Amino acid sequence: MRGIMQKTGKGRRATIAAIAVALAAVLLLLAACERPATSAGGRQNPETGEVRRFELITRSDTINIGDNVTFEGFTFNGTMPGPQMEVNEGDTVEITVINEDSVTHGLSIHAANAQTSNYVGNIAPGETRTLTFQADYPGVYMYHCAPGGHGIMAHTMGGQFGMMVVEPQQRYRMEEELGREPDLKVYLIQHEVYADGRDFFDGKALYVMFNGETFRYVRDPIPARPGDFVRFYYLNVGPNLTSTFHAVGGIWDDIYYGGNPNNLMHGTQSVVSGPTDSWVIDWIVPDEGPFTLVSHAFGTQAIKGAVGVLDSREDAPRIGEIRSEGLGTPPVEDPKRFVSPFGLGSDTLDVPVRYRSGDRTLIQMVGNSYYPKRAEVPVGTTVTWINEDVFDMLEGELTGKHDVVVVQADGNERFRSELLDHAETFSTTFNQPGEYEYICSIHPYMRGKITIVEQ
């Protein structure tokens, strides 16, 4: 089958590839100097030019996502998006995943047309695992955490994803025509942040970002010059929404679905992208002035952060590339908002719901969160938890089974429900005023709070 695919290309051009590899090596060195915290390694074997090694570290993390907003979730190497990896078509790629967390993680890497689950699925806390594959399919790919089963979706939403680019042997049309590499490569990941699992299920993103922050490139515009040949490596990570990437004042000259050089289309105002869809976009900056980059899904995406600016000036600095990693800045002391999809965030975000006597008090387990996360109920109320997660097969991080466990200050359990399968319920009556924080014993980062108040 690899033989088949190679026939659709235009043959290897070894000289050009060697130059490209050398150039990439220089860029990687520069990138490594500038961004030690977010680099995944990508050490090239100088003798063969073919083996590329990367290191991904999985962990629970609390990070700054811009504008003094703090996010609590999971990361690769401490950033959201995680480290960007670039290789050339035909390279052998070796990725080592080190799980430094106390929960199970894993890796799905879309650049591999090869078995991955057997090698880097289901990595236990403390474990290190390695995947090797040959990057035979050029394009722009997503990677994300994949412990297996239910956990794949939950961990990806929780912040663990990034981009791998496989540069083709066959040059893209405009590069061929102009006889040169792009002046500017913009690696751009669009991704969503959710306040809780209910919103994750409903596709109601709290924020939508380019490369880790709301309005990152409005605050810090991307410099370019009129006439510049710009290439976007655009990846919509989702995990839910369909975007249409557009520039105000720009028409995309050449677009390639998935980034494959054989999938060329021309002259469009947008590229439609469901979750994990990607495009290579080649475009010549037509003038001086600001060009607003935007997902044209204005209400669900742009207005929540998916806007940037490419600022074209004759004297703009030549930066060569914009990389897709999150900035990895530490959280501020006193954030304006604390976002925690699985845990308790700010109480103006995870707003307490006040139940009255006679109300049906039904708290969902959904997307590895409780919903509502904070409930206030009168003394004597029977509270029911229902598991709305559907994937109730498998065990541990791989399952959507949940329970409710209240641990007292002295470490003793106050109560523990049975483990619930999909659509099962657990009920208990609270007869004393008080405040209970509870977790799921399977996913201990899930946190809820119930306050029993006098009627």
Add this chain to the structure above:
Amino acid sequence: MRGIMQKTGKGRRATIAAIAVALAAVLLLLAACERPATSAGGRQNPETGEVRRFELITRSDTINIGDNVTFEGFTFNGTMPGPQMEVNEGDTVEITVINEDSVTHGLSIHAANAQTSNYVGNIAPGETRTLTFQADYPGVYMYHCAPGGHGIMAHTMGGQFGMMVVEPQQRYRMEEELGREPDLKVYLIQHEVYADGRDFFDGKALYVMFNGETFRYVRDPIPARPGDFVRFYYLNVGPNLTSTFHAVGGIWDDIYYGGNPNNLMHGTQSVVSGPTDSWVIDWIVPDEGPFTLVSHAFGTQAIKGAVGVLDSREDAPRIGEIRSEGLGTPPVEDPKRFVSPFGLGSDTLDVPVRYRSGDRTLIQMVGNSYYPKRAEVPVGTTVTWINEDVFDMLEGELTGKHDVVVVQADGNERFRSELLDHAETFSTTFNQPGEYEYICSIHPYMRGKITIVEQ
């Protein structure tokens, strides 16, 4: 115009077609033996090789949708999805629709570029109607109930849809190159289940399924062998969400939008599909091991059931095909959940809303359901129904007009509102405690319940 389209193909290859037809006949016979309940017939005329006949029976149904969940809605031939139909490009297709239900049904069949509404739209209870067309456009097509107007959307959501495949005369690239048919054909429908019309309007699916059950191919993985040439006939039925079908560890070699062999693209991690979009995907299984099949819209789709496994082993059985029909298993005695988009389901799903004195008590008619379906109001409360369905033209199943009719145990009407157009309201005050179940006289499967409680 048919002449025009034929020119875009590469001419007919009668010998290959004849073999394919013979093969299809054998497969159909086998399929008929194994799945009598879901077969639509598809009897081929042995003399001409050209006339294909199918029978679709429309009815109200209560079925098992897996994991001990029961669904009440409409079906074709007792399954959701309904029977799969395959024909060859150029065949004459004759479909007979038998309406065994007490409400009006119909058929929209996307494989037909021909008038259909005049023949199989608006089929009255007890009526039988036939459509004949020539299948001149190769591809993967949706069909669904289409009584007309508002009913088209409501019945499709209610469970009436399926797949028709028109196999092209022109072979797909990989088939041509390898000189053989796929080793495994996977006919895969992705579809959504809704708890009520409000969620249908909001795009908030309760479950998302491949071929009729949540996680069907996780529980029962699809067997294949490394090196197998697998073809997916992927159809996103929706009716709302946009999917991106992907395999963990797989890159799609060849993809064809709509399944038309002229629409070839290469080497992508996903295929973006709005409702009724389809793709033919050709892929060689690269290794042994499990490959997770998934809609990469992780929160709105995958985590709710749109995940399966292709299990690749050297000694896997050769099954030839996976068909897209639902299993058609009868509902269990004591389901863990009862889903009824138009009627009253489980009360942990259609949760009663408790109104207080002074609250605005506004019950919507929306998507042929009441919302909330269950309301509890204090004695003396004025309850208002508002019609949020917009299509208020036409009559019967074809309209979105609604009313509220309460029939007492003795069969006498307790009250009946006027018939409401879009955005019109009806109010009444309840002065006695009690419990009222009510229906819409136009769509008697719409059911609501109101409980009048002492303050």
Add this chain to the structure above:
Amino acid sequence: MRGIMQKTGKGRRATIAAIAVALAAVLLLLAACERPATSAGGRQNPETGEVRRFELITRSDTINIGDNVTFEGFTFNGTMPGPQMEVNEGDTVEITVINEDSVTHGLSIHAANAQTSNYVGNIAPGETRTLTFQADYPGVYMYHCAPGGHGIMAHTMGGQFGMMVVEPQQRYRMEEELGREPDLKVYLIQHEVYADGRDFFDGKALYVMFNGETFRYVRDPIPARPGDFVRFYYLNVGPNLTSTFHAVGGIWDDIYYGGNPNNLMHGTQSVVSGPTDSWVIDWIVPDEGPFTLVSHAFGTQAIKGAVGVLDSREDAPRIGEIRSEGLGTPPVEDPKRFVSPFGLGSDTLDVPVRYRSGDRTLIQMVGNSYYPKRAEVPVGTTVTWINEDVFDMLEGELTGKHDVVVVQADGNERFRSELLDHAETFSTTFNQPGEYEYICSIHPYMRGKITIVEQ
């Protein structure tokens, strides 16, 4: 770069272009006669055949959107969608924007691959600005209001958008093959209407329309004849949802992503379109009878208004084209519903929320609206406003900063909150019964109402 693009075309055919220009001129004259209220001008320079001038007037407006529903928002030239503009590839386009409103407006025109923000972004009340560009990219384009920043998204949702078509020099395949222009050109914009900014953020459209009204072409079907060569210029304006345009009984013969003649695909049941995606669709009407045109996203779109009918009869009138402008009919005296995304609409739509003592009373500022718009709270309650708009940079219409200002009947301010950045809150306690209407001083069309009631 323009040089590059021209090479992908097939060269200019001056004679055909001249004929097309002459024809277009005649059509434009006819169109101007029939639709003076919605015409944008489009006066062609008769000497060069190359300069096309259009006038767009921005204003606050209250219009009829069909079925006795009134909409309060913004328009171009008094209609939603605004005036349609057609030019030929290679034309010089001059667009003058006249801001007759009391708020800042602007223009983003996707047909321009040229700096636009410097010329027609941020147009102050009373100001007139002009943009000139060369229409070198054939296709079907969206235009919309673009004051800048946050205002781009809010004003587009508020009603300011339309279509520009750049007719290619290179003919579309079917036109080439048949040797004639389409018999019928259907310019079709699909667009969404929102009740408030919360629904805008959540992608929960109230209505979805073709060319300005729910079910416009169900009430007033599009006439055509069997065998007619019909071209759809289909544009999904969004601003949120992904559509799949389909005809019941039809398979699209030729489809072109973005309308670019180089992006040809064949024989599909649908065209997937995110917001601002467009397609040229060429199709031969196969028979007599009604063909239902629909977005196949049935619950989020079709059932809310995105349905029309193409009525094919041998004796149908030859109308030549369907234009995409809204009808521009004045609002009715007593509408069945008043929709005002930013202001107070009907109270059965913007339903008052009744808070109880002890409830968290949190009112969002979101998408330039308050949510809930109407609140009823007991005396002594502390009410908190929180700014959920994220774009808090820039000033005026360009920012998502908001405040709460209550002005008494005598014109004196009752109170004024500080100006809130994203996620900031303002709280105040109401100790006297009464009714307060309030606005945002930055966006004075934002309106909310709070009623203080005796416990």
